[in-house]
Amino acid sequence: MRRSLAAGGLFAAGSLMPVSSAFANQAGAHEGTPERETKPPARVVGRKVTQPERELPVLHETSVLVVGGGPAGTAAAFSAKRLGVDVTLVERYGYLGGLATGGLVLGIFPLYDRKNKQVIYGFAEELMKKLDVTKFGIIDRNKAPIYPTFDAEAMKYLLASMVLDSGVTAYLDCWGVDAIVDGRGGVRGAVFESKSGRQAILADIVIDCTGDGDIYAAAGAAFEKVETNIGLVSRIGNIDMVDMMPGRGSEDPNSRQHPMVGKVGEGRPSEGRVSDFNGHAGNPTPAPHVNWLNMKGPLGDALDVANLTELELKLRMGTWSNVQKLQHRKGNEQVYLTETAPQLGVRLSRLLDGVKKLSNQEIRGGAKFKDVIGYSGAYALAPEFQIPYGSLVPAKVENVLAAGRCISAEFEVADITRLIPVCWVTGQAAGIAAALCIQDKCKPRNVNVAKLQNLLHQQGAYLG
Amino acid sequence: MTFFRRVPRWVIQLTCFVGAIVLAWPLVPWKIAPRFFQEISPFVSVSSIIATRSIGVGAVLALVVAIASSFKKRWFCLYLCPTGFLLENSSRFGMRKNRWWGKCPPVGRYVAILTIAGAIVGYPVLLWMDPLCIFTSPFALNKATNPYSVILVILGLGVLVGATFVIGMLWCVRICPLSGLQDMLYLSRKALWAKLTSGAASPKAAGRAAVTESSNAQLVNIAAARAPKPQAARKEPANRLFAKSTRKFSSARRVFFAGGAGALLALIARRAGAARYRKANTLLRPPGAVPEDRFAGLCIRCNNCTHACPSKIIHPDTGHEAGLAGFGAPVIKYDRDYQYCLETCNACSQVCPTGALTALAMPEKKKYVIGEAIVDDNLCLLVLGKKECDACELACPYDAIKIKWDEDQFISYPGIDLNKCNGCGACQVVCPVNPTKAIRVWTLKPS
Numbered sequence: 001m002r003r004s005l006a007a008g009g010l011f012a013a014g015s016l017m018p019v020s021s022a023f024a025n026q027a028g029a030h031e032g033t034p035e036r037e038t039k040p041p042a043r044v045v046g047r048k049v050t051q052p053e054r055e056l057p058v059l060h061e062t063s064v065l066v067v068g069g070g071p072a073g074t075a076a077a078f079s080a081k082r083l084g085v086d087v088t089l090v091e092r093y094g095y096l097g098g099l100a101t102g103g104l105v106l107g108i109f110p111l112y113d114r115k116n117k118q119v120i121y122g123f124a125e126e127l128m129k130k131l132d133v134t135k136f137g138i139i140d141r142n143k144a145p146i147y148p149t150f151d152a153e154a155m156k157y158l159l160a161s162m163v164l165d166s167g168v169t170a171y172l173d174c175w176g177v178d179a180i181v182d183g184r185g186g187v188r189g190a191v192f193e194s195k196s197g198r199q200a201i202l203a204d205i206v207i208d209c210t211g212d213g214d215i216y217a218a219a220g221a222a223f224e225k226v227e228t229n230i231g232l233v234s235r236i237g238n239i240d241m242v243d244m245m246p247g248r249g250s251e252d253p254n255s256r257q258h259p260m261v262g263k264v265g266e267g268r269p270s271e272g273r274v275s276d277f278n279g280h281a282g283n284p285t286p287a288p289h290v291n292w293l294n295m296k297g298p299l300g301d302a303l304d305v306a307n308l309t310e311l312e313l314k315l316r317m318g319t320w321s322n323v324q325k326l327q328h329r330k331g332n333e334q335v336y337l338t339e340t341a342p343q344l345g346v347r348l349s350r351l352l353d354g355v356k357k358l359s360n361q362e363i364r365g366g367a368k369f370k371d372v373i374g375y376s377g378a379y380a381l382a383p384e385f386q387i388p389y390g391s392l393v394p395a396k397v398e399n400v401l402a403a404g405r406c407i408s409a410e411f412e413v414a415d416i417t418r419l420i421p422v423c424w425v426t427g428q429a430a431g432i433a434a435a436l437c438i439q440d441k442c443k444p445r446n447v448n449v450a451k452l453q454n455l456l457h458q459q460g461a462y463l464g
Numbered sequence: 465m466t467f468f469r470r471v472p473r474w475v476i477q478l479t480c481f482v483g484a485i486v487l488a489w490p491l492v493p494w495k496i497a498p499r500f501f502q503e504i505s506p507f508v509s510v511s512s513i514i515a516t517r518s519i520g521v522g523a524v525l526a527l528v529v530a531i532a533s534s535f536k537k538r539w540f541c542l543y544l545c546p547t548g549f550l551l552e553n554s555s556r557f558g559m560r561k562n563r564w565w566g567k568c569p570p571v572g573r574y575v576a577i578l579t580i581a582g583a584i585v586g587y588p589v590l591l592w593m594d595p596l597c598i599f600t601s602p603f604a605l606n607k608a609t610n611p612y613s614v615i616l617v618i619l620g621l622g623v624l625v626g627a628t629f630v631i632g633m634l635w636c637v638r639i640c641p642l643s644g645l646q647d648m649l650y651l652s653r654k655a656l657w658a659k660l661t662s663g664a665a666s667p668k669a670a671g672r673a674a675v676t677e678s679s680n681a682q683l684v685n686i687a688a689a690r691a692p693k694p695q696a697a698r699k700e701p702a703n704r705l706f707a708k709s710t711r712k713f714s715s716a717r718r719v720f721f722a723g724g725a726g727a728l729l730a731l732i733a734r735r736a737g738a739a740r741y742r743k744a745n746t747l748l749r750p751p752g753a754v755p756e757d758r759f760a761g762l763c764i765r766c767n768n769c770t771h772a773c774p775s776k777i778i779h780p781d782t783g784h785e786a787g788l789a790g791f792g793a794p795v796i797k798y799d800r801d802y803q804y805c806l807e808t809c810n811a812c813s814q815v816c817p818t819g820a821l822t823a824l825a826m827p828e829k830k831k832y833v834i835g836e837a838i839v840d841d842n843l844c845l846l847v848l849g850k851k852e853c854d855a856c857e858l859a860c861p862y863d864a865i866k867i868k869w870d871e872d873q874f875i876s877y878p879g880i881d882l883n884k885c886n887g888c889g890a891c892q893v894v895c896p897v898n899p900t901k902a903i904r905v906w907t908l909k910p911s
Contacts, residue, residue, distance in 0.1 A: 107851075229867075229869070231876070272622050281848045282850060283849075283851075293849035294849040294850065294851070295849055295874075295875070296852055296867065296869070298869035298871075317874075321873065321874065322873070322874055353674060380854065380855060381858055
């Protein structure tokens with residue numbers, strides 16, 4: 001079963017063939033999948049609904065289970081696999097890349113320190129190098145302080161081909177919903193919901209790359225719940241053609257009249273704002289004439305399905321209507337909405353209470369850690385800073401590591417560590433640490449840090 | 465007085481010159497020293513007291529100078545004035561030694577009358593001609609951050625020294641309003657004296673008698689000193705410096721016309737100032753500035769505020785912001801990285817000698833509204849979905865900016881609470897959009 005999605009080197013990456021082979025292999029993989037059992041349905045008595053206790057079929061057994069196939073999850077899976085351990089990657093959506101692809105967060109920032117020196121390498125650099133040789137794959141490479149921007153589809157393709165090449169077992173459209181714990185409270189795997197029903201995957205180490213910390217929370221690890229803005233990124237077409245037209249959108253902002261001139265008597269507005277949207281929207285992407293348009297969005301609870309539903313509906317509607325507004329401006333008639341991101345841009349939800357909680361004070365003060373596993377670039381007013389291994393390890397629960405946006409950090413810090421390249425950094429470190437746990441037969445909190453750092457170095461990571 | 469007669473005049477002058485530099489720098493730990501130094505000038509003090517209808521401690525010094533000058537002709541020019549000292553020496557090494565300006569009318573007096581009459585209307589028209597302010601202006605050179613500012617702060621003194629080198633002492637003898645005021649004080653005192661001592665003599669005649677002495681002969685002779693008859697010139701005592709130049713005291717009619725013209729100019733300038741302000745978008749005055757219609761008049765371009773500003777954001781205006789009338793007057797420009805009007809500083813308002821900037825205590829300064837920050841949706845990275853930027857929100861020292869979500873337009877934007885914003889510019893200087901910032905401080909508009 002382990003050879004399920006592994007293309008086994010039969011086909012060269014980059015041709016169309018591996019894709020079809022993947023289908024073939026996948027079909028093969030499902031031969032081994034246990035038949036869906038007839039399960040007793042949930043029962044309602046009065047207003048109380050109960051789920052009868054039942055045994056779950058074990059879909060798969062593995063050494064390292066990575067839950068979540070976003071930037072952190074893919075980095076963790078490929079890095080661990082490289083050390084020769086058995087890795088399984090599970091992703092809720094039908095593609096890999098998480099918010100980087102499905103969330104259309106296409107800018108790779110923060111990548112540089114305050115002196116515009118790149119401080120994030122390793123898996124991030126590897127991906128970018130592969131995108132470099134892909135047509136329309138990535139733009140603005142090595143142009144600090146301008147951040148590179150990649151194409152979501154190129155990234156999806158790249159990650160899919162990497163899964164097929166690397167031998168990582170992957171399950172897509174498979175949503176991790178619960179942790180499996182043994183008698184001593186150690187995590188032994190996770191429960192998944194998919195079209196195949198509710199199934200279990202048993203593992204020695206679980207890396208929680210769900211972003212929301214679903215697995216460690218289910219396993220009973222302490223966490224902090226935070227609320228941030230939730231937006232919806234979109235891509236719009238023909239926008240740069242508008243900007244390139246002489247005289248269009250190049251109106252001198254200095255020639256603007258005071259917004260309150262001629263409005264004397266209408267009362268002072270309570271807010272200082274010129275509200276008028278002229279079409280310089282978004283940032284260029286590798287795809288010609290297409291910009292990606294970020295949206296910060298309103299505050300929201302990413303763990304509340306009603307809230308998420310409301311945002312999914314409203315923000316998609318809003319994006320559409322904003323593009324329509326753009327179309328009504330002179331010169332912008334041809335602008336069209338290419339797509340809205342399949343996933344909402346959830347920034348933060350759960351933050352782990354780890355062995356080490358990375359504090360705002362520490363990162364502002366340039367704190368150095370003995371167990372450094374990578375750097376985050378300088379972002380907004382914060383300088384570049386080190387990320388300690390302790391931030392990935394839950395304080396209490398065993399056999400689980402966190403990576404990605406849900407690691408152990410204070411809110412202000414997590415607002416930076418949630419960004420795509422930093423997720424690659426924490427993901428890669430978590431993957432290598434998990435592999436070390438398997439090889440050295442130890443718990444994540446007892447991982448030999450020197451060995452971990454050495455392996456990170458070998459995989460090209462930057463540790464200062 | 466006998467003591468002073470024994471000491472060579474240049475020794476006293478040099479001492480005062482050095483003292484002036486010490487005060488204007490200021491090399492003393494007293495931060496508002498430059499302001500007191502300028503308030504010594506009776507011309508500045510009288511005009512600003514009338515124009516602002518308020519009086520300060522510095523007025524006492526001005527009164528002393530005024531009384532001394534009314535007893536000893538041009539006492540201030542001869543001994544104290546640092547500009548006079550500079551110009552005298554410039555003329556000494558200069559190109560023109562003859563007294564060609566003897567025929568020139570005493571412009572300085574009319575300037576003084578014009579200005580004081582303007583001050584009554586609230587706009588002291590030519591107050592910027594005061595020599596002490598011209599002298600201190602170049603001290604702001606260390607805070608000049610662009611070539612225009614460099615030129616503007618040294619312009620006044622540079623032109624005077626240069627012109628004096630070329631054409632001689634015309635400024636000191638005829639044009640300087642401070643010397644004109646001193647002449648008038650001296651002559652008035654004499655006329656009054658004559659009237660009191662000999663009741664029979666008509667004051668006009670007495671005045672005329674007094675004026676026949678000219679007051680600038682000695683200055684003339686300084687120039688002549690290097691000419692063929694140096695010895696005769698050198699022997700002339702200091703108090704005859706200005707002898708023979710004062711032809712006669714101005715007639716009542718001339719005084720009336722000068723005053724009328726001053727008041728009229730002041731009215732026109734105030735109207736123009738108010739109109740300019742209504743149209744202005746980017747005109748920002750330093751904290752404590754009097755309303756714009758009077759500011760350009762009250763401001764004497766001494767550049768004390770430019771000199772005092774630790775953020776170096778106060779620049780003399782090239783005329784771009786406030787037109788010709790506001791030429792050289794201070795404007796705030798948030799054009800330097802991370803330099804804004806600090807919430808812990810009120811230095812500029814403390815050093816203004818004329819009250820163009822009202823002295824503000826720290827609590828008042830914090831509340832003083834320089835302008836209002838307005839975010840331009842057309843440029844804001846956040847609004848345009850280019851970057852998740854909240855630099856302005858983080859930078860605002862008054863907690864006036866919050867990133868908000870516009871429910872109707874489906875965009876996030878920095879919401880600025882105009883009731884909290886005082887236009888300090890902290891948001892503008894951190895805004896990453898270049899060259900025009902997305903969030904800028906605009907001229908405060910009346911509601």
